[in-house]
Amino acid sequence: MPKDKNKLPKLPRKTKAQKERALEILSELYKYYPNPHCELDHRNPFELLIATILSAQCTDVRVNKTTPALFETYPTPELMKDAPLEELEELVRSTGFYRNKAKSLKETSQILVEEFDGKVPQNMNDLLKLRGAARKTANVVLGNAFGINVGVVVDTHVKRFSNRFGLTKEKKNTNKIEKDLMALFPRESWTDLSHLMIHHGRGPCKARISEAPDHPLCKNYGINCECQKMREDE
Template sequence: MADERVNKIIEILKKEYPDVKIALNYSNPLELLIATILSAQCTDRQVNEVTKDLFKKYRTPSDYIRVPQEELEKNIYSTGFYKNKAKNIKRLCEILVENFSGEVPDNMEDLITLPGVARKTANVVLSNAFGKNEGIAVDTHVKRVSARLGMTDNTNPDKIEKDLMKLVPNKDWGVFTLLLIRHGREICTAKKPRCHDCILNKLCPSAFTFG
């Protein structure tokens, strides 16, 4: 019965958010990969502000390799953790050139070998840049909303992903993340979820439990 309930939830969310799409701006897999790395501990809006100029300056992995570390840090400073992010971006671009002919790999196994790329980032890139569903990206919104909906009891993102992959049809893995993020931002917010306005309140075990 759990699968039927989850299918109903997905159906309702698709009708509510028919235009749902990733909030990060990008025009190719490399841009999406870098934007996703920059989005760690940073808002998508701020990342888009930074990448508006960044993607004009650097278009290929070789461009990122050539730029001095300090200059790249200045370019991405406002996204936070800029030293580590710049280091990872430069190193992953070196690996792309050395091992993948300068192209972003289109499979989970290779993507997670890149610095700064764990399953969440890899899932975002695979789903949105390549149209491949190899898993479900679990960010803070997906973690919170899926728990409130009773889809998982776990707190570890990898374990949450495994729980969700058992419940959500493979064809919906990519859009499922986007739907929960949108719903988490607009209705099922962290501090004061709007349960009375929620289209899922009849299917949600947590509905109306928040003061």
């Protein structure tokens, strides 16, 4: 029997009450952000993979300004693997760390062509073979390009939301935070979940806030939320 390349890791145990609270938060998130979606512009799995690699230490807005020219010149892995490195560097310079990112784009494209017939693989194990594609990138691609929920994307917004809303006790380790979220929320919601948390984190519950936002989600569930603490100090 072939090994399941999308097998889930062992998850921590959560109580019924914890899961019920998580479902309430999920329902409220859908209420306020009814159209969760990936903010990276893409037309196919390859473009999403490349855009996600470029998004490391860079905003989605900046990536979306950069990728049109990149994909117009090198729309396929077959073309991108043969691109002059200097030209790739120039095309992605504005995203930061452009030398490493250009190498990742070129090497990833080469692997796609040589090992996967030019197709983006649809499992975690194979995606992790690509340069510049850690688990976060793989989760983005699997969830948004293929509708496969293998994990939860944990970026700075998701990490902050998870702590402020008491969904994890882990402050830094993204793998542990991801497992806590996977254990709390239904698998079919995992891809949406990160988008929902990111929307809230970019909106009313930013990293730095000067005044307590009057948002029901923060007031009702943000037990460790900075805005909650500010409200208590008033």
